[in-house]
Amino acid sequence: MAPKPIASPVPDAWYPSLSVFMLAIGLFVTASFFIYEATSSRRNRSLTKELITGAVASVFLGFGSLFLLLASGVYV
Amino acid sequence: MGFRFDLLMFMIVLLSVPVLSNLILSNVDRRIDLTTQAVRITSTLKVENTGSDLVSEVLLAFPDDQAKHLAYLTATNNEGKGKAKSSSVSFPVDVVRPKGMHPSLTFYSVSLPKGLGKGASLTLDVLAVFAHALQPFPERITQPDIQLVVFNETAHYLSPYAVKVQSLTVKLPDARIESFSKIENTKIHGSEVKYGPYENLPPFSYSSIVVHFEANQPFAIAQQLIREIEISHWGNVQVTEHYNLVHGGAQSKGEFSRLDYQARPHVRGASAIRHLVAKLPPRAHSIYYRDEIGNISTSKLWGDPKKTELVIEPRYPMFGGWRTAFTIGYGLPLQDFLFHSEGKRYLNISFGSPINEVVIDTLIVKVVLPEGSADISVSAPFPVKQGQETKFSHLDVVGRPVIVLEKTNVVLEHNQHFQVYYKFSSLSMFGEPLMLISGFFFLFVACIIYMHADLSISKSSPSYLAKLQWDEVQAGVQQVRNIFDRCLTLHDKLEASLRDLSRTGDVQACKASRKAVDGLLKDISKDLKPLLLSLQSSPQAAQILPKVEELVAKERDLQEKLMVKHSTVVDSYEKKLSGREIENRVALQQQKITALRQEVDDLLDFIDEI
Numbered sequence: 001m002a003p004k005p006i007a008s009p010v011p012d013a014w015y016p017s018l019s020v021f022m023l024a025i026g027l028f029v030t031a032s033f034f035i036y037e038a039t040s041s042r043r044n045r046s047l048t049k050e051l052i053t054g055a056v057a058s059v060f061l062g063f064g065s066l067f068l069l070l071a072s073g074v075y076v
Numbered sequence: 077m078g079f080r081f082d083l084l085m086f087m088i089v090l091l092s093v094p095v096l097s098n099l100i101l102s103n104v105d106r107r108i109d110l111t112t113q114a115v116r117i118t119s120t121l122k123v124e125n126t127g128s129d130l131v132s133e134v135l136l137a138f139p140d141d142q143a144k145h146l147a148y149l150t151a152t153n154n155e156g157k158g159k160a161k162s163s164s165v166s167f168p169v170d171v172v173r174p175k176g177m178h179p180s181l182t183f184y185s186v187s188l189p190k191g192l193g194k195g196a197s198l199t200l201d202v203l204a205v206f207a208h209a210l211q212p213f214p215e216r217i218t219q220p221d222i223q224l225v226v227f228n229e230t231a232h233y234l235s236p237y238a239v240k241v242q243s244l245t246v247k248l249p250d251a252r253i254e255s256f257s258k259i260e261n262t263k264i265h266g267s268e269v270k271y272g273p274y275e276n277l278p279p280f281s282y283s284s285i286v287v288h289f290e291a292n293q294p295f296a297i298a299q300q301l302i303r304e305i306e307i308s309h310w311g312n313v314q315v316t317e318h319y320n321l322v323h324g325g326a327q328s329k330g331e332f333s334r335l336d337y338q339a340r341p342h343v344r345g346a347s348a349i350r351h352l353v354a355k356l357p358p359r360a361h362s363i364y365y366r367d368e369i370g371n372i373s374t375s376k377l378w379g380d381p382k383k384t385e386l387v388i389e390p391r392y393p394m395f396g397g398w399r400t401a402f403t404i405g406y407g408l409p410l411q412d413f414l415f416h417s418e419g420k421r422y423l424n425i426s427f428g429s430p431i432n433e434v435v436i437d438t439l440i441v442k443v444v445l446p447e448g449s450a451d452i453s454v455s456a457p458f459p460v461k462q463g464q465e466t467k468f469s470h471l472d473v474v475g476r477p478v479i480v481l482e483k484t485n486v487v488l489e490h491n492q493h494f495q496v497y498y499k500f501s502s503l504s505m506f507g508e509p510l511m512l513i514s515g516f517f518f519l520f521v522a523c524i525i526y527m528h529a530d531l532s533i534s535k536s537s538p539s540y541l542a543k544l545q546w547d548e549v550q551a552g553v554q555q556v557r558n559i560f561d562r563c564l565t566l567h568d569k570l571e572a573s574l575r576d577l578s579r580t581g582d583v584q585a586c587k588a589s590r591k592a593v594d595g596l597l598k599d600i601s602k603d604l605k606p607l608l609l610s611l612q613s614s615p616q617a618a619q620i621l622p623k624v625e626e627l628v629a630k631e632r633d634l635q636e637k638l639m640v641k642h643s644t645v646v647d648s649y650e651k652k653l654s655g656r657e658i659e660n661r662v663a664l665q666q667q668k669i670t671a672l673r674q675e676v677d678d679l680l681d682f683i684d685e686i
Contacts, residue, residue: 003415008311043551054520062513075308076470076508
């Protein structure tokens with residue numbers, strides 16, 4: 001079997017744009033999370049909704065910051 | 077001269093040593109290249125077996141003082157004359173200590189896998205590279221002096237076998253030759269000194285020669301070079317090289333004049349290290365050159381698809397004995413160096429320094445593999461000392477395994493590729509993003525907990541109780557608000573059913589939707605009742621209660637009007653009245669409904685503001 005070169009799962013050239021888009025989406029969801037936290041009163045706040053918004057925001061922020069690190073040359 | 081006498085003794089001892097086997101060297105041709113600081117001796121040996129036994133090894137002898145500088149030794153056989161060198165076969169070479177030999181000689185054995193039969197002959201090309209074999213003489217020079225070096229060798233090939241015919245060529249740099257030993261058959265031809273041919277010499281013949289010549293090429297010696305190669309499966313191989321450089325030529329004495337140097341650099345500082353050229357692999361990126369203080373700006377970079385060339389200048393011209401320390405680093409694309417074969421991944425990268433003219437005393441190559449690599453093995457084309465350690469870098473939990481390879485006396489010939497094999501699951505790559513994600517998620521969870529937790533100290537203070545009640549009122553009002561929203565959507569639905577009726581004329585469908593809305597509205601009023609009661613019982617809600625009650629009343633009014641309108645329209649349709657007549661009949665009601673709707677919206681806005 002001939003050796004096959006290994007490349008990264010995502011092409012390097014995509015890192016900057018991926019990080020911008022994912023961080024934008026992540027920050028948008030984060031904003032909606034905090035708006036929900038601040039405006040809904042304590043009694044009729046839904047824990048599932050909070051957790052789901054938080055999870056979605058953290059997935060986008062997590063991948064966004066990873067791609068930001070990679071785009072800026074910090075290869076983790 | 078003490079060492080001459082030693083050699084004489086040495087010769088006497090050597091001559092008394094018995095001959096090992098029946099091999100003879102029918103022809104020895106040696107070429108010594110002294111144009112660089114590393115001495116390269118290429119010997120072409122024609123080995124003949126005159127005995128009757130099969131011989132499977134050929135011994136190469138080096139005096140100990142030379143052997144300790146030996147950096148690189150290979151023996152190859154070029155099969156077929158005049159053909160391409162691709163057919164060359166390399167033989168394994170090992171250190172051996174044959175019995176009965178003089179202790180001041182080091183022997184290397186070249187193993188012949190096929191052996192050499194009776195009467196057979198074989199041509200061996202032996203390349204030996206020595207570091208630090210050129211001695212500066214004089215040892216200390218001033219700035220305008222030229223650098224002279226001395227090289228010691230034997231004009232007769234030192235071998236445990238008898239040599240029939242031999243010759244030696246010493247290639248010197250194109251500069252002054254101070255002196256060279258003149259023995260029989262010595263010729264000088266340009267910058268080449270030729271010794272020989274000499275015929276029929278017994279084993280262990282030794283005839284010392286000394287060449288003293290000008291060598292102004294910089295003697296850049298890296299006392300220690302640490303190369304750190306870090307693999308990231310996200311698409312990068314990061315190489316960081318820490319150099320500890322010294323000029324190993326004649327020591328500088330007296331004062332250094334920057335003015336003289338600047339004015340005539342090739343005369344006043346001929347042997348100084350001005351710059352070094354690092355030949356980096358193609359597609360190298362993010363290249364930096366710095367030291368402890370920061371970036372060193374005197375560097376130049378060229379790139380083409382075949383190579384990247386980095387010319388670096390130290391902070392000061394380096395004279396004999398001067399030192400400097402610096403770091404160069406560069407990133408390389410992953411797909412050029414990392415491969416996948418038979419279930420294992422391997423890194424295939426060059427071992428030595430990209431700066432060709434540097435001789436390295438101690439080279440430490442550290443290969444940092446990604447976290448989660450297992451089954452690590454190294455395959456190097458020459459023996460190296462191996463070790464393993466752990467490094468903590470960005471987003472690591474258990475640390476990355478690091479393979480440490482150490483080698484002393486490294487020259488240009490060691491710039492060969494070596495391989496590090498390891499097993500790695502692609503899933504472990506996602507450990508790093510998962511860490512980031514969980515970090516952000518903990519932040520959100522902390523916010524949720526903070527917003528849900530009751531952090532007040534005194535649970536019985538009036539202000540705390542008032543706050544609790546106010547929260548309750550707020551929650552109640554919000555629920556009322558939600559109920560009214562639902563109500564209003566139902567109203568819209570009724571209107572929509574009327575519009576559908578005017579379009580399709582389907583009275584039954586309209587009645588059905590009316591019935592459904594009726595049921596839902598009833599449910600809503602049931603939901604509303606306990607909320608209103610709780611608001612009435614709460615003292616905090618006193619301010620807001622009238623508004624809520626007004627809202628309830630208006631909404632009920634609106635609802636009734638809407639029902640009446642709906643019934644009227646449906647009736648009219650059943651009686652098959654014309655569109656204009658229907659409009660006339662409901663016009664008044666419609667006005668009231670619009671007014672009421674406006675009031676209800678205003679009230680809702682008011683409540684929202686609380």
